[in-house]
Amino acid sequence: MTSSKTIVLRSSDGATFEVDEAVALHSLMIKHRIETGGADSTTIDVPEVTGNTLSKVIEYCKKHVEAPNSDDLKSFDTDFVKVDQAVLCHLAKASYYMNIKGLLDLSSKTIADMFKGKTVEQIRETFHIKNDFTPEEEEELRKENSWNLFV
Amino acid sequence: MFACRTLLKQIRKKKRRKPHKSTSKTPKQNPNSRTQDSHEFSLKSQALGVQPLGNLYLASSHHNSRTTGLGTIQTLTDELILDILGLLEATHLGVLSTVSKSLYVFCNHEPIWKNLVLDSSPHGFLFKGSWKSTYVAKRYPNYYSKVGSLGLKVQDFYSDYLFQSWLCANLEMKDEWLVRDNIIRRKGISVDEFVRDFEGLNKPVLLEGCLDNWGAMKKWGRDYLVEVCGDVRFSVGPTQMTMNDYFVYADQAQEERPLYLFDPRFANKVTKLGQDYEVPVYFNEDLFSVLGDERPDYRWIIIGPAGSGSSFHIDPNSTSAWNAVVKGSKKWVLFPPDVVPPGVYPSADGAEVACPVSINEWFMNFYEATKTWKKRPVECVCKAGEVIFVPNGWWHLVINLEDSIAITQNFVSRRNLLNVLDFLKKPNASTLVSGTRDRVNLHDKFKKAIEASFPGTIDELAKEAEKKKAELEKLSFWDSVKDSNSGGFKFSF
Numbered sequence A: 001m002t003s004s005k006t007i008v009l010r011s012s013d014g015a016t017f018e019v020d021e022a023v024a025l026h027s028l029m030i031k032h033r034i035e036t037g038g039a040d041s042t043t044i045d046v047p048e049v050t051g052n053t054l055s056k057v058i059e060y061c062k063k064h065v066e067a068p069n070s071d072d073l074k075s076f077d078t079d080f081v082k083v084d085q086a087v088l089c090h091l092a093k094a095s096y097y098m099n100i101k102g103l104l105d106l107s108s109k110t111i112a113d114m115f116k117g118k119t120v121e122q123i124r125e126t127f128h129i130k131n132d133f134t135p136e137e138e139e140e141l142r143k144e145n146s147w148n149l150f151v
Numbered sequence B: 001m002f003a004c005r006t007l008l009k010q011i012r013k014k015k016r017r018k019p020h021k022s023t024s025k026t027p028k029q030n031p032n033s034r035t036q037d038s039h040e041f042s043l044k045s046q047a048l049g050v051q052p053l054g055n056l057y058l059a060s061s062h063h064n065s066r067t068t069g070l071g072t073i074q075t076l077t078d079e080l081i082l083d084i085l086g087l088l089e090a091t092h093l094g095v096l097s098t099v100s101k102s103l104y105v106f107c108n109h110e111p112i113w114k115n116l117v118l119d120s121s122p123h124g125f126l127f128k129g130s131w132k133s134t135y136v137a138k139r140y141p142n143y144y145s146k147v148g149s150l151g152l153k154v155q156d157f158y159s160d161y162l163f164q165s166w167l168c169a170n171l172e173m174k175d176e177w178l179v180r181d182n183i184i185r186r187k188g189i190s191v192d193e194f195v196r197d198f199e200g201l202n203k204p205v206l207l208e209g210c211l212d213n214w215g216a217m218k219k220w221g222r223d224y225l226v227e228v229c230g231d232v233r234f235s236v237g238p239t240q241m242t243m244n245d246y247f248v249y250a251d252q253a254q255e256e257r258p259l260y261l262f263d264p265r266f267a268n269k270v271t272k273l274g275q276d277y278e279v280p281v282y283f284n285e286d287l288f289s290v291l292g293d294e295r296p297d298y299r300w301i302i303i304g305p306a307g308s309g310s311s312f313h314i315d316p317n318s319t320s321a322w323n324a325v326v327k328g329s330k331k332w333v334l335f336p337p338d339v340v341p342p343g344v345y346p347s348a349d350g351a352e353v354a355c356p357v358s359i360n361e362w363f364m365n366f367y368e369a370t371k372t373w374k375k376r377p378v379e380c381v382c383k384a385g386e387v388i389f390v391p392n393g394w395w396h397l398v399i400n401l402e403d404s405i406a407i408t409q410n411f412v413s414r415r416n417l418l419n420v421l422d423f424l425k426k427p428n429a430s431t432l433v434s435g436t437r438d439r440v441n442l443h444d445k446f447k448k449a450i451e452a453s454f455p456g457t458i459d460e461l462a463k464e465a466e467k468k469k470a471e472l473e474k475l476s477f478w479d480s481v482k483d484s485n486s487g488g489f490k491f492s493f
Helices: A028-037 A051-066 A073-080 A085-097 A101-115 A120-127 A135-144 B007-014 B054-058 B065-075 B078-085 B090-096 B101-107 B110-119 B131-139 B160-170 B191-199 B215-219 B222-229 B243-252 B271-275 B287-294 B359-372 B417-425 B442-453 B457-482
Strands: A006-011 A016-020 A043-046 B185-187 B205-208 B233-236 B239-242 B261-263 B299-304 B309-313 B320-327 B329-335 B378-383 B386-390 B395-400 B404-411
Touching (some): A028 A043, A051 A085, A051 A101, A085 B065, A085 B078, A101 A120, A101 B078, A101 B090, A120 B065, A120 B090, B078 B101, B090 B101, B090 B110, B090 B131, B110 B131, B160 B359, B191 B205, B222 B243, B222 B271, B329 B404, B359 B395, B378 B386, B417 B442, B417 B457, B442 B457
Parallel strands (some): A006 A043
Antiparallel strands (some): A006 A016, B233 B261, B261 B299, B320 B386, B320 B404
């Protein structure tokens, strides 16, 4: 059952995106809205996501719906998350809200990987985090982590 | 090999938490806790000092260490951060916990360490007061003795999600949640009376005096079970552990959803346990027994501490059930099949039931609503020596009010045989049917076996059901004829 029906998605800042219904359904949240929406389900508001992020999310959905078996899907995904941290965080939040499992897994794993293999100082630098422990507290932390070769 | 868990699976396990408004509940009395002023909650001995967001507005300094402590990832929600941390190994979490106070709080969130323990312990674990300590002790036994309990307390960390998590883990059942007890109780009734007044009408009932001759009532307790079961392992969540190790955990557990021991093969594993009880006479008709060893799981021993239990669900395969409390006591809340409990969102095919995270959260957020509903739930506290009958299709929630041991069985009798066959015939039955190795063919196998052992029964029951249905339809037709509002046929004089 193929349809060339299109859906309009509207972001928090009023930007609208016309997408094939099949692409929109990649988001389970949208799927649920359409199924329970009744008559006027041709325009769906996505108030938790800005236009910039929504545009990227749609790009992801398009690729995964239209070419799910393509050989370059993996490299598409890898390149897709080569973005700055703010965008990455927005993608994670949007995919959580819009219930897009693949994108959620991808963005979350990317963030998780950024924590791995780094020293404490490197993590602070990467994420612009200030050290708010006192020297006494740091001593306590060292004791707590005596089992951990990486601390 | 560390397995990368997918997030949405974890999210579905946790489910979305609704913000909790009132904080008028009293936390569990903990011998380690001190009396508090509003800005410094001393939680349990693993005190972290997390406060709800509302307190931030009352604080003299409006600094939330969450903001500075997370840097560029502060825009992520707490749930997302916890899910991401759930992808890391223990060493990464340890390093991260030393980055900032905020990350210290997140990285010490017990459910993360609980998953690490359970994922790496198929044969059980020895609980050491907290999930983190348990993991470290198991993985790094040489270092464990040098690790102190979490000493750091953070005073300016505000988060609704983490606070609610602590709250749910530490709340005791409020008295007002236990007061309503409107189930019908019977003692010493005949099987015919039970079938006529309860099973046949699909009504729950609490039966007293049926367990008087159970060996279990005299013998079962911690010492007996540990001695009789020895090194045999029983199902506890995703792992298998000895009775002794389970009790070590149960004594110390203080969390939102304590693990409970729930084993469908307890009588196969330790024959003596099966000999210590017998099925109450009312439930002797057990039609799945025609399948012999191929029958779905049908009987469980359930052991759990206060706070453990099951949030709203309907029992599998359209069976009915009985639950007998040997030790302790359980609070039950039941809704009939046509009334979905507040806060529960079943999917259209019934395959998925979304409930709030924990039983405590349901009581905190949804129990009040039931007081104003026309169709009130059936409620009771079932004590040691009592048995509750849960008719097929009824929603139910159970929580142990104290350390409890119980036996439960699911069964099919002639009263619900047709229901069960219908259920097994459904196209999605293979996903919904539980507790058996051969889901796809269960309907056909069962039907055949019934025909073999009780020839003609299914047809007889089907005829009776048709008759009843026809009578009901006839009734409603004549009702509509008499009803002047219906616009149906009426005589005029």
